[in-house]
Amino acid sequence: MKTMSCKELGGACDKKFHARSFDEIAEMSKQHGMEMLQKKDEAHLKAMDDMQQLMKNPNAMSEWFENKRKEFAALPDD
Numbered sequence: 001m002k003t004m005s006c007k008e009l010g011g012a013c014d015k016k017f018h019a020r021s022f023d024e025i026a027e028m029s030k031q032h033g034m035e036m037l038q039k040k041d042e043a044h045l046k047a048m049d050d051m052q053q054l055m056k057n058p059n060a061m062s063e064w065f066e067n068k069r070k071e072f073a074a075l076p077d078d
Contacts, residue, residue: 008031009068010051012043022072053075 002025008017009029019025036044040063055061 001078002072003078004029004072004075008071010047010064012036012041012047018078022077025072026068 001018003016003018005011005017006013006029008040009017011029014031017025017029018042033044033048035068037048049060054064062074
């Protein structure tokens, strides 16, 4: 089990996610983002806008995901 925060995953807060795989932690982050979108949380809306800008360049988005996968893999187990 490894831990990453919302901020470490491109978000806006210190909420911690615990998962065994990067895909699992990415899904948790996505669900959290959707909750924050529904609550219209301004900090998270800004972070989402930043991610949408990144998504406009497929290479940049792929590189971002690959870097996050590496960060996750390098984390010690909890």
